[in-house]
Amino acid sequence: MSGPLRWSAAAPEHGGPDAMGAALHDFSTNSNACGPCPGALHAVRAADATRYPDPAYTALREGLGAFHGVAPRRIVLAGGASEFIHRITALAVQKGCVQVALPAHSYGDYAQAAQARGLALARAGEAGAGLAGLAGLQWACDPSSPLGRPDPAAHVWHAPADGGVPGVLRVLDCAYAPLRLEGPGAWTGRPATTPAHCWQVWTPNKALGLTGVRAAYAVAPAGAEGQVDTLVALAPSWPLGAHGVALLQAWLDPAVQQWVVGSLATLRDWKARQLALCAGLGWAVRAGSQANYFCARPDGGPDPQSLAERLAGLRGQGIKLRDCTSFGLPGHVRLGVLPPASQQALLQAWGR
Structure with missing residues (x-):
């Protein structure tokens, strides 16, 4: 009889349950330790899993667009942040990207998605210096992971004089924006202003204490509708199931x-x-x-x-x-x- 199944040594490392199950x-x-959010949990449990979601996610994209003050056309849905990370990295490769710029310390899937496609990595110093300006894909996370600090690259992107870099994809990971406890930009129930020339990735399952529901979305910068079409074309049909749709719809509920x-x-x-x-x-x-x-x-x-x-x-x-x-x-x-x-x-x- 064969032994227990083991992950490859090359598999990305994550927190949470492991071969021993969930830790007490x-x-x-x-994840938000106050969770799960009762309203979101109720919505997920009440989801109709007997039917496919709308493949275009029309109502959900309209709701998320209104929440962020953008046209629904700029919303891209994803089966979790990790899925989107791989998909936008594939888009960067299509655009001729050969190098990806990362924060000094960051979520491992940024690098894993790049290396899986043969892309070189350029990593910033802890103060944010050294991000390659010519890297075709640039990542920032604010608050950063794992240190929880403001991301220096995001600060630069916010500068009024910054107009982006032609041909470069910038992506701001907003996973922990709703869990910012201190400093400017603490969560008030609505997203704060984000840099105009970058993508935003949102994963509300962390703030809602429901990380087992894999659902995320991205907000495209103005004028990137063509990239939206490409990302949609790169996705499988129905990247979100009924429970993911329910989670993101609950995210929009004022309560x-x-x-x-x-x-x-x-x-x-x-x-x-x-x-x-x-x-x-x-x-x-x-x-x-x-x-x-x-x-x-x-x-x-x-x-x-x-x-x-x-x-x-x-x-x-x-x-x-x-x-x-x-x-x-x-x-x-x-x-x-x-x-x-x-x-x-x-x-x-x-x-x-």
């Missing part, structure tokens, strides 16, 4: 947005407690996170192998943290903000 106290994802905004106050309190807990353990926290997650070096920075062993020990006790080695931060962990009971479990388990 899962700090490894950035759901009110819940998201209300959850931020709770997350701020839990984050302050969690930061204090890490400081009490002697962990070196990377400063500057404005989101519902942050990075730290446990015990001031054990070597990566020792840290991996300790994280495996925690996993055996039902606690999971995200090793940041794949983000280019060996010796660090990323911790999503969890309730005080989970924080206490971490404190006790780490002591053991």
Whole structure:
């Protein structure tokens, strides 16, 4: 009899459930720990899974367009952010792109999608310097992942004098914009102004605490309707199922947005407690996170192998943290903000 199925060593690393199932106290994802949002959960459970969605997603695109103040023609639906990352990378290749510019530390699928297509990578320094201006595809994430800081590239793109770069695709990952807890741009229930010359990718499942529903959408910059047509042509039929449609429709409900905004106050309190807990353990926290997650070096920075062993020990006790080695931060962990009971479990388990 064959052994258990294992992922290839080349498979992207993610937080969340693993071969052991779901951790009782899962700090490894950035999902809203106040969730699931009751209104969104009800909508997903009530979705009619006996029928195909409208293949053009007419009503949903109209609603999302109104939410962002753009024409429905500029909305592209996707089966999750990762699916869109691969699809827009394919579009960049069609346009002759040979190099992709990435933040200093970023979500691994940006690089994985580029490398799968033979594209070179140009990675910025931590201050944002060094992004290749001639890279045909440029990524930014604000707040950034895994550090939760403002993205320097996004700051440049916001500058009034910035008019974009002809022939270059810029993509701003807004995954954590609704979970910004501090600083300018904290979520109010409506998207703030974003750079005019870039794409925006939105994944509301994180803010709604429903990451198991794979659904996302992108907002195209003005004048990019031809690129929208190409991206739609690159997609399979029905990239969203009925549950994904229900989630994104719920995202537009004012009551759901009110819940998201209300959850931020709770997350701020839990984050302050969690930061204090890490400081009490002697962990070196990377400063500057404005989101519902942050990075730290446990015990001031054990070597990566020792840290991996300790994280495996925690996993055996039902606690999971995200090793940041794949983000280019060996010796660090990323911790999503969890309730005080989970924080206490971490404190006790780490002591053991």
